[in-house]
Amino acid sequence: MSGAGREPRTCRSCGRRIEWRKKWERNWESIAYCSDSCRARKIRPIDAALEEWLLARLDGTPRGTTVDPADAATALAASAVAGGGTGLAEPARRAARRLVNRGLAEMVQRGAVVDPSTAQGPVGLRASR
Incomplete structure (x- = not known):
């Protein structure tokens, strides 16, 4: 059976789509990470802080305005977090x-x-419509 009929999954760590592989046929439902690197990294405290910063910035901006994820990186790189x-x-x-x-x-x-x-290159993030 091919991966066409499978429920799409996203990596818990990086948020990218996980492509179905034949070797995962028996345990597809338990796959949570796209790679060994993401499995080892998981979600660290800085990752949660970046999400919180982005959500706070999205809540404080007018509808349709985008927030650059690089701004979160810059803001938190200088902080104690x-x-x-x-x-x-x-x-x-x-x-x-x-x-x-x-x-x-x-x-x-x-x-x-x-x-x-x-997506490649500069991206923006805006609140869902």
Whole structure:
């Protein structure tokens, strides 16, 4: 049986779509992560803080206005939450994808809604309509 009839799944860590694989045929319902890397990473406290920052910013902006996930990375990189670390751009994009998958936001590029699993380049996040 192919993966065509399977329920689509998204990774708990990165928010990307998990592609069905033949080796997962027997345990597809228990698959939660797209890769070993995501399974090892899981959701860290900084990931939750990035989600909270993005949600707070979305709640405080006018309808239709976008929030750049990179702003969350910049804001939290300097805070005590990140321990002064840098390199939060990709964790911020993962947080944005998780919010989209939960239906709390939409990911947009040049004003059009895009698939968070395949979007490349600068993206914005706006509250769901």
